[in-house]
Amino acid sequence: MPSKPLRHSFIAATPAFAAGRDTPRAFLELCLEQIEAREKDVLAFVETAIPAARSAADAATARWRENRQLSSIDGMPIGVKDVIETADMATGKGSPLFTGWQSGWDSASVKALREAGALILGKTVTTEFAASVPGPTRNPHDLTRTPGGSSSGSAAGVAAGFFSAGLGTQVVGSIVRPSSFCGVYGYKPSLGGINRGGSHDYMSQSCQGVLAASLADVWQTAIEIVARTGGDPGYPGIVGPMTLPEAKAPRRLVFLETPGWGAVSAPLKAAFEGTLARLRAAGIEIVGRANAAEVAEVEAAICEALPVTRDINGWESIWPLNIYSERDASKLSPQMRDRLKESLAMRPDDYRRCLARRAAIRALYARLAEGADGCIALSATGPAPVGLLSTGDPSFAVPGSLLGVPALSLPLLSEGGLPVGVQLLGFEQQDAALFAIAGAVERIVTGEAVAGG
């Protein structure tokens, strides 16, 4: 088991492709070697399309050689969370009700990725309907531990060097949490940032996002999708430059404890406070609940993030859970059946109250933008817990989901040799600014220029 993950940044390799010193086909073979060596243990994939990926990599190689590459991700190997439809592979949604189910069509994001030349290497394991009940995937850093969920296979696959980027989705903590547990870069965009067409991913605060080997791989994958297919209907989609926004140190960051802080170990708290100290030493002001009333107010409000999210998601998933349950309730997990039962007790007015509460919390949070450039927090309460039956605590990830703001998890910390992410939260539809901050934070914290960054 490697102590350092084998993240394969495709973007870092593109200068070598352009110079003719490396090729997308050779890059793919490195990924396939890792898959050959470790997939039997990691179990990141539901299905792969390796022969098709090799052909596509050869085509990309020819285009790079002739300087007519389709995009900066032409030839990038990508894993697609198995709630997102692909024309050539089944979309099992992590449920026995959909095992082998073929929509026959590519999702909006997959279609855009193929147009950009990316290789769709396989479908990655998701929890049941991207909710709580895990699939078989194990954490590449320690096979006895969960990779987190629900974007389990995309996170583990990036961490194990199987592909450079994975598509994920998040409605509670499904990108930020597995990114933290697997030590990869994870990005949940602003509400509506990436077109969700053709994905089992219909809840109002759910987003499609990207988990990848570097900040540059994350951004490039996301922006290439959005340039071709936009965000969700009615949303501007991620707005920003066609390459990673230039690093720009923030003037002031808000340190958000979130409801998760109480569960963090003393050593991890100390490590995170060390990160804040480095940022302060670099001239970034850090404000927190103790020295800013508006932060204290947000901290109090986001304590409701999990229960409000739970009720919103519950109401919004009555359909299709009701039709699934009617078809064959025995193929839903007991947790899912209980969930449906609880949700069926809700009335439209209960849901409307939750929407109103969410809007009020969003408005409170938005006021922080007057005095700060973004927020910083942990991505999880600690490293991935031992065991595969739970995907872990989402306390740190759920506020960003409820708020609808962009969230990034950067693999900057560790505890007991296992990765833990530092989370940056931005303001709605200001995703590029968050990436600029993230670039600066990463450089300050690691004290080095970052590969692919």
Place this chain on the structure above:
Amino acid sequence: MPSKPLRHSFIAATPAFAAGRDTPRAFLELCLEQIEAREKDVLAFVETAIPAARSAADAATARWRENRQLSSIDGMPIGVKDVIETADMATGKGSPLFTGWQSGWDSASVKALREAGALILGKTVTTEFAASVPGPTRNPHDLTRTPGGSSSGSAAGVAAGFFSAGLGTQVVGSIVRPSSFCGVYGYKPSLGGINRGGSHDYMSQSCQGVLAASLADVWQTAIEIVARTGGDPGYPGIVGPMTLPEAKAPRRLVFLETPGWGAVSAPLKAAFEGTLARLRAAGIEIVGRANAAEVAEVEAAICEALPVTRDINGWESIWPLNIYSERDASKLSPQMRDRLKESLAMRPDDYRRCLARRAAIRALYARLAEGADGCIALSATGPAPVGLLSTGDPSFAVPGSLLGVPALSLPLLSEGGLPVGVQLLGFEQQDAALFAIAGAVERIVTGEAVAGG
């Protein structure tokens, strides 16, 4: 050809069901007689499920007899636009790419209707992907004329007495226009009013709505759906009482000419002005562009409704039209292929400018609520035109779509013996108030209490 349509209000019949003088099964048989007599000419259906509907009607009959009906629409025969999925019938989306395609699942609305006891009698003809290219349906009032589109079969089926209510969708004029042409009641809710889950109906200003035999049938169908499955995720859904809101005369209505007025014939203008005169005589103040600057400003802005809508829909339908085109472009209409080609020339920033313009027009319109209770306009520039190759002019319907506000078409006018609707537009998420106004307007204009109203 009957000069008066055979609209079958189910709600008007429910007192007789409750009293044991009539039954849902007998009601269904009346509908089936009309289908038997006229479907060969009207061609409203893509597919029917008559044996299942008869069984369901018997079950509903037993429940009414035992006073344990599931809802006020228990036993109501319903037609479902063929972009909305049904577990027991195919969903052809008006496209040869989907002929016979079975999703295998009920949409959110169909599931809710079945829970309420409604009979899903069949799938009704839609234009290609609910856009412009018509199916075979003819107008029951004159078989040489279009029923309008895209909810062609639902409108024609209600008009011909085949069912009491039809589900439709509208993103340009697809409920209001066919309702006007076929002389039925049509309702496009506020943005997000009815859950669109499981429907090919993904655009940002698209809504699922109801076309029916009376105002009461419209409301009851819509509210029974929303009580069980809500609106779109993130929206409150239609808010209001569990039976038709009580009629309440507005204090002041805005007369909106809309871009369509110039195309209206002198006799129809006179008829509409007669309607306004009756409303004035009943004490309702009518203001228009000539005597209110804020109305003139809205009139100027909604001249952009059609081009802005066209661009928004164009960008939002790049996916999935691109995957359809890639699969088999010969199965897309030439119009659809041209449309895709135009849309592919758009950039994300073009789309963002359209969204910003739409938001600005919505804000202008919303200000009218300060001084008025709603707006009144025609539903179409005239009766259904002769010919089946075009679904007619959407000028009057598109403002309500762009604005995201509730729109109702009431079959109160005629020209040359053919129906024309009067359209009422409300304010966003104030759907029940619009129904209250509509009840009053209908009584004043017809001078009578209305069956089922």
